Amino acid sequence: MPELPEVEVVRAGLERHVVGATITQVEVLHSRPVRRHPTGPTGFVAELRGRTITAAHRRGKYLWLPLDDGNAILGHLGMSGQLLVQPPEAPAERHLRVRFGLEGSDEGRELRFVDQRMFGGLAVSAGGAQLPPEIAHIARDPIDPEFDPEAFVRRVRRSSSGIKRLLLDQTVISGVGNIYADEALWRSRLHGERPGSRLTGPVLRELLGHVRDVLGDALAQGGTSFDALYVNVNGESGYFERSLNAYGREDEPCRRCGTPMRRAVFMNRSSYFCPVCQPAPRRAGPRARTDTPGV
DSSP states (O other), rough: OHHHHHHHHHHHHHHHTTTTTTEEEESOOOOOTTTTTTTTTHHHHHTTHHHHHHHHOEETTTTEETTTTSSSEEEEEEETTTEEEOOTTOOOTTTTEEEEEEEESTOOEEEEESSSSOOOOEEETTTTTSOOGGGSSSSSTTTTOOOHHHHHHHHHHOOOSSSHHHOOOOOTSSSOOOHHHHHHHHHHHTTTTTGGGGSSHHHHHHHHHHHHHHHHHHHTTTTSSSSSSSSOTTTOOOOOGGGSSSSTOOTTTTTTTTOOEEEEEEEEEEEETTTTTTTTOOOOOOOOOOOHHHH
């Protein structure tokens, strides 16, 4: 699933190519991507035709395009969603689901929502131009200027959950997914099952610094593309997968100590770590006997 760097790359592309454009037509080719819109495909089309896109924003892994009527197009890429800016004469993509005709920004362009697996989706958020209420519960991300590092530290230290689970909790910190959590934990020498309550403030602040560095490095390289499903609005792949130190490197030597990297099942996905650099937390042993046999 696209994480913060990939979604931010798409947002920046939308800001360049569609802000200021007026939506002249909307064509919903499959109803599933607009399943969360209350009035279905017909209402989705009616509410967007003639509206002007005024900005392109992101909160965590969600995108939204504010409109001139105070509403917004709210989108999530899911596992395989793509938002592409294309000339109208370009052949339709195999998994094209929604097509927007635009005029007034890049003349003669279309915005296309392509989604092979159809876990992503689009909806009109009523009154959502500033912040769609549907995503108001999502925390700010660590590259947001208004992100509060100390609030993050306090929240983590109050929890007995493992630190990787907390990094993936979008109500604690948004935008971090499986790939970048593993990368930041590797840089921090932390095992993902270390309880948040057992980590000190300095350790968590160092971890947060590594999270920001990983996300920044990935952004600079256009995100991570393991296959053709993640691309920017121009259909180009990112290159950060070439710089990964942990994710996807099972049995390959750790780039720090040479120990073969391991993979573990975690929340129906995989975690990758170095068993030497990132030792697992000690498990509590059986409670000692306090009685005296025979007494």
